Amino acid sequence: MTAIAVDWTRCDGHGLCARLLPEKIGLDEWGYPLVLDPEIEPHLVGAARRAAAACPALALRVR
Amino acid sequence: MTVTDPVATAPSHPFGAPRLLAGVAAHRALTWAEHRAVHGVPALRPRAWLLESLRAVNLLGRGGAAFPVAVKLEAMPLGGPMTVLVNGSEGEPASCKDRALMTVAPHLVIDGALVVTHALGATGATIAVHDHRAHAALAAALAERPDAAAVTLALTRAGFAGGEIRAVVNGLTTGLARPGGRRDLPHDRGLDGRPTFASNVETFAQIAVLARLGAAGYAETGTRDEPGTSLVTLVGDVVQAGVLEVANGTPLDALLPGRPGAPVLVGGFHGTWVRSTAGLTIDRAALRASGAPLGAGVIARPHPGTCVLAEVAAVSQWLAEESAGQCGPCFFGLPALAEDVRAFAAGQGSEAQLLRRASQVRGRGACAHPDGAVQFMTSALVALADDIEVHRAHGTCGRPPSSILAIPRRTS
Numbered sequence: 001m002t003a004i005a006v007d008w009t010r011c012d013g014h015g016l017c018a019r020l021l022p023e024k025i026g027l028d029e030w031g032y033p034l035v036l037d038p039e040i041e042p043h044l045v046g047a048a049r050r051a052a053a054a055c056p057a058l059a060l061r062v063r
Numbered sequence: 064m065t066v067t068d069p070v071a072t073a074p075s076h077p078f079g080a081p082r083l084l085a086g087v088a089a090h091r092a093l094t095w096a097e098h099r100a101v102h103g104v105p106a107l108r109p110r111a112w113l114l115e116s117l118r119a120v121n122l123l124g125r126g127g128a129a130f131p132v133a134v135k136l137e138a139m140p141l142g143g144p145m146t147v148l149v150n151g152s153e154g155e156p157a158s159c160k161d162r163a164l165m166t167v168a169p170h171l172v173i174d175g176a177l178v179v180t181h182a183l184g185a186t187g188a189t190i191a192v193h194d195h196r197a198h199a200a201l202a203a204a205l206a207e208r209p210d211a212a213a214v215t216l217a218l219t220r221a222g223f224a225g226g227e228i229r230a231v232v233n234g235l236t237t238g239l240a241r242p243g244g245r246r247d248l249p250h251d252r253g254l255d256g257r258p259t260f261a262s263n264v265e266t267f268a269q270i271a272v273l274a275r276l277g278a279a280g281y282a283e284t285g286t287r288d289e290p291g292t293s294l295v296t297l298v299g300d301v302v303q304a305g306v307l308e309v310a311n312g313t314p315l316d317a318l319l320p321g322r323p324g325a326p327v328l329v330g331g332f333h334g335t336w337v338r339s340t341a342g343l344t345i346d347r348a349a350l351r352a353s354g355a356p357l358g359a360g361v362i363a364r365p366h367p368g369t370c371v372l373a374e375v376a377a378v379s380q381w382l383a384e385e386s387a388g389q390c391g392p393c394f395f396g397l398p399a400l401a402e403d404v405r406a407f408a409a410g411q412g413s414e415a416q417l418l419r420r421a422s423q424v425r426g427r428g429a430c431a432h433p434d435g436a437v438q439f440m441t442s443a444l445v446a447l448a449d450d451i452e453v454h455r456a457h458g459t460c461g462r463p464p465s466s467i468l469a470i471p472r473r474t475s
């Protein structure tokens with residue numbers, strides 16, 4: 001199973017990931033990503049990888 | 064209690080005979096000769112022996128996380144260059160037990176470092192310490208003995224998140240005492256990038272005792288699930304303020320005589336406020352299961368007639384400022400939470416808001432600081448519910464603020 005995780009030492013709270021993967025990522029009241037569910041179903045793996053690639057801080061990891 | 068008077072040694076031993084503090088009578092270090100008269104020379108054992116014994120006595124790490132030491136040892140590679148880190152940074156501000164141990168029994172800590180270094184075939188051990196008095200005691204002890212050339216001493220900077228082992232590793236390796244990402248674990252990338260067996264100073268002292276006594280002897284005191292003794296720091300209205308060595312299984316009520324139902328903080332600045340200690344004992348698994356983990360061994364009870372809520376607000380403020388600022392949810396969330404706590408002390412505040420914010424901070428940082436801080440604040444909300452009501456009704460409880468937890472002065 002593919003899963004996502006945020007490296008908090010890197011994340012700058014750009015919120016881009018929440019826009020690219022709204023099914024799995026929301027934002028908290030300070031603009032940082034709230035991972036609603038780390039497990040990524042097959043049909044969302046592409047979107048998850050795109051979100052990780054778009055993260056300017058290289059903080060979103062897909063495993 | 065102050066660090067200049069760290070060890071409270073009772074003439075009789077109502078909580079079991081001391082082991083780590085055996086032979087300690089004055090507030091000074093045992094000399095090497097005195098130490099050998101009590102403990103002999105370090106019992107160097109093969110890796111398999113040590114692993115088996117650690118498992119048999121279920122030794123849990125004494126830095127706060129209570130991780131099984133056997134599992135940590137087993138995770139080390141079977142050969143190749145590796146090193147040992149003895150963490151004496153004592154990150155928990157309310158705890159004095161590590162400093163006390165290093166100051167009065169430095170040779171036992173060194174023995175433990177030698178036992179682990181030998182068992183692993185490691186290149187050497189580094190003892191990281193930030194307290195100057197403990198550093199001096201260890202330096203003198205190392206100078207006194209010819210068998211500890213493999214042990215070096217490093218003076219680290221004080222700091223709360225800095226006390227975490229991964230932060231100490233980063234501090235010693237890169238000069239930046241803060242935790243890296245979650246995936247840098249010392250057993251595969253530690254000091255200078257080498258596999259590192261890292262644990263707290265008390266863990267090493269316990270290992271030295273275990274190596275000498277063997278599992279059966281070690282298990283003659285304590286409980287079946289957690290044999291042995293523990294160092295605890297007792298603060299405030301307690302049986303005896305200071306550092307105490309107690310047999311595992313000692314009831315908390317014995318350490319906190321009278322006043323059942325008074326608020327008690329278990330675990331320190333990252334700890335849990337509880338309202339009843341009935342049935343609780345010094346037993347890490349049981350305390351964790353009860354929702355109040357022992358952490359670094361701090362047990363604190365405010366004095367009667369003081370405002371505990373005011374102290375909780377002050378500590379929360381400090382916890383918020385202590386965020387290393389690396390991780391957004393911690394850096395923004397903890398100050399917001401501390402403000403929520405302050406509002407309760409001022410007779411206002413919203414429980415729902417505090418709990419919602421707590422859920423947004425918990426588990427969302429590179430180190431254990433935000434989780435510990437959230438635990439401190441949310442448990443206070445529950446344990447001090449009646450005080451909160453009084454404050455809400457009158458704006459204050461009219462009592463002077465409790466101040467048993469010495470808030471460290473910021474160094475940076």
Ligand code: SF4
Nearest residue numbers: 011012014015017055
């Ligand atoms: S895109 Fe990257 S930096 Fe931005 S919020 Fe998401 S994880 Fe954080």
Ligand code: SF4
Nearest residue numbers: 387389390393428430
């Ligand atoms: S969680 Fe907080 S204290 Fe820990 S590294 Fe991140 S910002 Fe620093």
